[in-house]
Amino acid sequence: MIGQRLFRARKAAGLSLRELAAKVDLSHAAIKKYEDELAVPTSATLLKLAQVLQVRTEYFFRPETVALETVEYRKRSSLPKKRLEAIEHEVIDHIERRIELEALFPTPPLKEFSPVAGLPKKISDLSQIEDAAEQVRNAWALGYAPIPELIDALETHGIRVFMIDANADPKFDGLAAAVHKMPVIVVGRNWSGDRQRFTLAHELGHLMLAGRLAGNIDEEVACNRFAGAFLVPRQSALQELGARRSFIELKELALLKEEFGLSMGGLLYRARDLGIVSPAWRDEQARQFRLKGWHLTEPGAPYPVEQPHVFEQLIFHALAEDYIGESKAAELMRMPIGAFRKMRSLESGNAAPYQ
Numbered sequence: 001m002i003g004q005r006l007f008r009a010r011k012a013a014g015l016s017l018r019e020l021a022a023k024v025d026l027s028h029a030a031i032k033k034y035e036d037e038l039a040v041p042t043s044a045t046l047l048k049l050a051q052v053l054q055v056r057t058e059y060f061f062r063p064e065t066v067a068l069e070t071v072e073y074r075k076r077s078s079l080p081k082k083r084l085e086a087i088e089h090e091v092i093d094h095i096e097r098r099i100e101l102e103a104l105f106p107t108p109p110l111k112e113f114s115p116v117a118g119l120p121k122k123i124s125d126l127s128q129i130e131d132a133a134e135q136v137r138n139a140w141a142l143g144y145a146p147i148p149e150l151i152d153a154l155e156t157h158g159i160r161v162f163m164i165d166a167n168a169d170p171k172f173d174g175l176a177a178a179v180h181k182m183p184v185i186v187v188g189r190n191w192s193g194d195r196q197r198f199t200l201a202h203e204l205g206h207l208m209l210a211g212r213l214a215g216n217i218d219e220e221v222a223c224n225r226f227a228g229a230f231l232v233p234r235q236s237a238l239q240e241l242g243a244r245r246s247f248i249e250l251k252e253l254a255l256l257k258e259e260f261g262l263s264m265g266g267l268l269y270r271a272r273d274l275g276i277v278s279p280a281w282r283d284e285q286a287r288q289f290r291l292k293g294w295h296l297t298e299p300g301a302p303y304p305v306e307q308p309h310v311f312e313q314l315i316f317h318a319l320a321e322d323y324i325g326e327s328k329a330a331e332l333m334r335m336p337i338g339a340f341r342k343m344r345s346l347e348s349g350n351a352a353p354y355q
Contacts, residue, residue, distance in 0.1 A: 002046075004035040005060045009053040010035075012089035014082060024048040034292040058331045059093075066095050068177040068184070070205075086177065087164060091186050094162040095179050096331050101314055109314055113158025113183050115139075115208055124214040126225050126273075128241035129205075136208055139355045144233045146260045152198050154204065155187070155310040159201065163189035163308065174199040178204060193303035194263040200306075200333055201227035228270045241276050248277065254300045263296050267288060316344075323334050 003301050010020050010031075017028040017035075017084065024045065036291040050057045068088055070165070079087075102109055116139040120133030137143065140157060147153055151161045160179075164186055175186040185203045187196045213222055234255075240256060241248065248271065253264040257317065262270065267287065273284035290293045317334060318324045324332075330340035 002038065002060045003035045003101065004240075005062065006031075006049065006094060007035045008089045008135075009049075009055050009059065011085045012093060013053050014086040015053075020049075022054065023052045027265070032128075048194065055093075055332065058330050062096060062100065066092055066099065066179050067091065068179060071173070071177040073175050084173075087172065087186075089176065090164050091162055091177070094164075095160070095184065098160060098162075098311065100312070101178075101318060101324075104318050105314075105318065106334070109317070110156065110310070111158050113207070115210075119208060120212060122214060122216065123209065123212050123222070126217065126222060129209070129222055129225045130229050130234050130274075132208065132212075133226050133291075134233060134235075136204075136230065137233060144236045147231070147308070148234075149307070150200050150231075151306045151308045152304070152310060154200060155308070159183045159185060159204070159207070161308060163306075164188050165189050172205060176203045187306075191305065193305045194257060194261055194266070196260045197216070197231060197261045197303075198227050198266060200318065201230045201338075204230065224269075225273060228262065228266055228273065232256070232260045232270050234274060236260070237270055237274055239274065241271060245276050250299070257298075257300075257303060261303050263303075265295060315338055319344075 010017075015022075015023075017031050017255050021028040021031045025048075026045070030039070040126060046057055046060060052058070068091065070275070071088065073084070116136045118139075119135055120128055123129060123132065123309055126141055140154065141155060160182060162184065165188070172188065175184075177186075179183045187199050191199075202223045205223035209219070209222055213219055223344050241252070248268075250264075254264070255282060256267050257264050260267075266288075268277075268282050268285050271277045272279055286295070289298075312333075315324075316327050319329050326340060326344070329344075330337045333340060335343070
């Protein structure tokens, strides 16, 4: 078990056998023996490995192992293999801790994911996606108002969402997978909130529209349409912008972005899709955005990043019910016990999302 854990932690850290060996003053052959279960590291060596790999020593003894199923990257082909491996192993660590925590509860703390009932069996036109997105919002009791915490909405309906440090990977644009038939979505921790939200809604589109699209409809285009419709429902867009416009002020787009958490560029697409503006006008605005570099960084304050709460809530729920102790809670949150105690007593202010 230690060997497999060591292998995963090394991959998650993006280190080769030789690079890890150099950091702990061992030969790469010794590390290989540990990973192949041909030798067992001493307690002192295990502590060094944990420090270098930025895991707690308990990580090496965690019982359950998982594998990602049906992994899909939105931009997988352009990511180096080494970074792909690091991302997947980092995600597996998150999932293992999540599964271990949820297994402590006598009854499942979250509902199992299932597509919303009543969605059309076959979607042959992109306009039908408007109704599908509205059906999902209604089934989840979201109404037409902006969704303040999208991650929490997804997690309470059985979709596990994880964040990774992806700022160094501009080519990484989200990941979707499954573990034990449980859908998983991964986004960058330090992305802007509107980028996180669009990726989350896009991947939700894949889950809800799977097997429903006619052969002539591009799935990525359909999921982009779903994402826009889910974040800014048709009724809300028409109420805010009107049924027909010849021009939309930049400040209007900025205010709507602030309200709904969809990028200004995404709102331009939304207005075009609903026939509020002409395709030619939208295309000209998109050209202006590119010329000014706004397709990369939009003007004005960035939309706040998503703040996941469900995992932490489950940690403290389990702690309150004596399903776990402080040491286990700190391990699951990858925090030193002292820092966890300060957080628990509110000495350090608001709890930070787990790493």
